[in-house]
Amino acid sequence: xxxxxxxxxxxxxxxxxxxxxxxxxxxxxxxxxxxxxxxxxxxxxxxxxxxxxxxxxxxxxxxxxxxxxxxxxxxxxxxxxxxxxxxxxxxxxxxxxxxxxxxxxxxxxxxxxxxxxxxxxxxxxxxxxxxxxxxxxxxxxxxxxxxxxxxxxxxxxxxxxxxxxxxx
Ligand SMILES: C[S@@+](CC[C@H](N)C(=O)[O-])C[C@H]1O[C@@H](n2cnc3c(N)ncnc32)[C@H](O)[C@@H]1O
Numbered sequence: 449x450x451x452x453x454x455x456x457x458x459x460x461x462x463x464x465x466x467x468x469x470x471x472x473x474x475x476x477x478x479x480x481x482x483x484x485x486x487x488x489x490x491x492x493x494x495x496x497x498x499x500x501x502x503x504x505x506x507x508x509x510x511x512x513x514x515x516x517x518x519x520x521x522x523x524x525x526x527x528x529x530x531x532x533x534x535x536x537x538x539x540x541x542x543x544x545x546x547x548x549x550x551x552x553x554x555x556x557x558x559x560x561x562x563x564x565x566x567x568x569x570x571x572x573x574x575x576x577x578x579x580x581x582x583x584x585x586x587x588x589x590x591x592x593x594x595x596x597x598x599x600x601x602x603x604x605x606x607x608x609x610x611x612x613x614x615x616x
Pocket of ligand 1: 466467468469470471472487488489490493513514515516517530531532533
């Protein structure tokens with residue numbers, strides 16, 4: 449999602465990879481010159497990312513943090529990225545946490561499955577068009593949803609992704 453929308457990344461500013469896991473997106477954003485923060489409640493994930501960032505001489509401000517109990521502060525980030533993590537209660541707080549003109553990148557699995565991957569439970573999968581509705585107060589720059597519509601699966605099958613901004 450980031451590499452195909454590289455042109456929508458801000459040139460500078462503070463970026464967050466929320467529920468970062470191994471932190472591939474955080475690495476990408478740090479390489480793009482953003483002040484990158486990466487949060488996950490898994491100590492193992494954060495330790496691995498710290499090590500990888502050191503190996504690549506990248507500065508990533510990592511934090512072991514439960515993002516549901518401790519979401520980002522209002523107006524605190526120029527970019528928030530969420531990848532393969534769905535906690536609907538957090539959505540209004542993510543919108544609030546964007547600074548004016550801040551960008552949101554969000555991608556995760558839909559319920560219309562084609563490939564055998566993603567969360568086992570439907571609760572953590574998106575309904576049709578749900579991502580669009582969740583971020584309807586933002587300006588949508590990019591939206592894509594690939595459910596069970598193709599004869600051949602691709603790496604985008606079963607995914608919805610959105611890039612949206614606050615007030616640009
Ligand atoms: C499927 S992984 C996705 C990781 C990464 N974003 C990616 O795209 O590869 C989901 C991540 O969410 C983290 N996670 C789940 N609930 C969380 C919470 N409440 N607070 C912080 N991290 C959480 C897990 O530890 C895991 O690393």
